[in-house]
Amino acid sequence: MSKVLVVTSGKGGVGKTTTTAALGAAIAQSGSSVCVVDFDVGLRNLDLVMGAERRVVYDLINVVCGDAKLSQAVIRDKRLPNLHLLPASQTRDKDALTDAGVARVMDELRQKFDWVICDSPAGIERGATLAMRHADVAVVVTNPEVSSVRDSDRIIGLLDSKTIKAEKGETLDKHLILTRYDAARAARGDMLKVEDVLEILSLPLLAIIPDSQEVLRASNVGCPVTLNNPLSAPARAYADAVRRLQGETVPMSVLSDRRSFLERSFLDKFFARRAA
Amino acid sequence: MNLLSFLKVRQTAPLARERLQLIIAHERAEVGRSQLVDILREEILAVIAKHIAIDRDKVQVRVEQGQEVSTLDLDIELPVNFNAKKAA
Ligand SMILES: Nc1ncnc2c1ncn2[C@@H]1O[C@H](COP(=O)(O)OP(=O)(O)O)[C@@H](O)[C@H]1O
Numbered sequence: 427m428s429k430v431l432v433v434t435s436g437k438g439g440v441g442k443t444t445t446t447a448a449l450g451a452a453i454a455q456s457g458s459s460v461c462v463v464d465f466d467v468g469l470r471n472l473d474l475v476m477g478a479e480r481r482v483v484y485d486l487i488n489v490v491c492g493d494a495k496l497s498q499a500v501i502r503d504k505r506l507p508n509l510h511l512l513p514a515s516q517t518r519d520k521d522a523l524t525d526a527g528v529a530r531v532m533d534e535l536r537q538k539f540d541w542v543i544c545d546s547p548a549g550i551e552r553g554a555t556l557a558m559r560h561a562d563v564a565v566v567v568t569n570p571e572v573s574s575v576r577d578s579d580r581i582i583g584l585l586d587s588k589t590i591k592a593e594k595g596e597t598l599d600k601h602l603i604l605t606r607y608d609a610a611r612a613a614r615g616d617m618l619k620v621e622d623v624l625e626i627l628s629l630p631l632l633a634i635i636p637d638s639q640e641v642l643r644a645s646n647v648g649c650p651v652t653l654n655n656p657l658s659a660p661a662r663a664y665a666d667a668v669r670r671l672q673g674e675t676v677p678m679s680v681l682s683d684r685r686s687f688l689e690r691s692f693l694d695k696f697f698a699r700r701a702a
Numbered sequence: 703m704n705l706l707s708f709l710k711v712r713q714t715a716p717l718a719r720e721r722l723q724l725i726i727a728h729e730r731a732e733v734g735r736s737q738l739v740d741i742l743r744e745e746i747l748a749v750i751a752k753h754i755a756i757d758r759d760k761v762q763v764r765v766e767q768g769q770e771v772s773t774l775d776l777d778i779e780l781p782v783n784f785n786a787k788k789a790a
């Protein structure tokens with residue numbers, strides 16, 4: 427049974443595309459086949475984060491309009507043969523994404539892959555509702571910050587009313603990924619704590635992803651963080667999230683790859699001298 | 703003021719949490735109301751359509767939230783010879 431998962435948030439820049447790539451690669455590493463689909467028409471970025479930007483020939487809109495076959499548009503990852511990408515269109519208008527066309531493509535994706543992961547655009551307009559429409563599972567990506575939490579609440583409302591599952595009166599499986607978390611700042615009382623966000627949004631927690639330089643390093647080289655540095659804290663947190671999605675019980679912890687203060691000051695001094 | 707309460711005052715996250723709880727409760731109620739209005743509009747339209755051929759956007763449904771009472775405002779514009787359909 428294949429599953430369609432939407433990665434959504436309302437607010438932009440919170441880590442949806444990072445999360446889509448990381449979950450996609452971790453699922454592929456676990457042995458299932460997966461296609462990540464970029465719904466961010468006009469602002470395509472998943473191709474860059476996955477390192478496939480120079481291999482894009484056809485895109486989602488071409489397939490929806492029938493100008494290309496799905497097999498022509500889907501790009502297979504060079505590192506993980508189970509991992510695939512269906513890029514967004516960078517130039518065409520998003521009105522070309524008709525409801526019926528998207529439904530047909532989602533059906534075809536379901537037949538070909540174990541997991542289909544839809545990377546949602548920001549906002550609560552049509553692009554975002556189309557990305558979530560066919561989902562069986564939703565991952566709401568939230569930062570521990572007021573506007574992100576508020577927008578997540580709006581998106582949860584849409585998940586409960588605009589998806590096919592919701593319209594049929596079935597339950598859509600919703601999860602929260604709290605990302606860019608900084609445990610030290612939360613402990614100091616300068617960042618919302620995990621419990622605060624959970625209490626406000628009342629969604630089950632899928633993962634806490636620490637704010638980490640490994641995420642930027644991974645996107646610099648065009649490789650999902652779970653593949654680029656599997657031992658880093660964000661990669662381990664995403665890998666645990668995938669195990670939970672696949673039904674395993676994995677204890678939740680706030681992972682961190684921060685070096686201790688002493689270690690840091692020693693190493694930084696060392697490198698500063700070398701750089702000088 | 704002792705050291706502990708001094709530190710507490712400087713924390714910003716508790717205020718963030720409180721503000722969020724208030725605004726989200728307010729917005730959830732708002733969304734709930736507008737969903738109710740949508741449902742009412744659809745059901746009222748269906749009832750009228752059973753008897754009169756009517757234009758969808760000629761039916762306005764509004765809920766006004768007042769201090770003492772709230773009201774449900776219906777504004778339905780009927781076609782000129784609206785009993786023609788059943789009479790014919
Ligand atoms: N856990 C993290 N730690 C540090 N930076 C992150 C993390 N997650 C995302 N980012 C950074 O935040 C920015 C926005 O991320 P992105 O995934 O593009 O967000 P969205 O798709 O929601 O707009 C990017 O620069 C990304 O590298």
Ligand SMILES: [Mg+2]
Nearest residue numbers: 442443466471
């Ligand atoms: Mg994005």
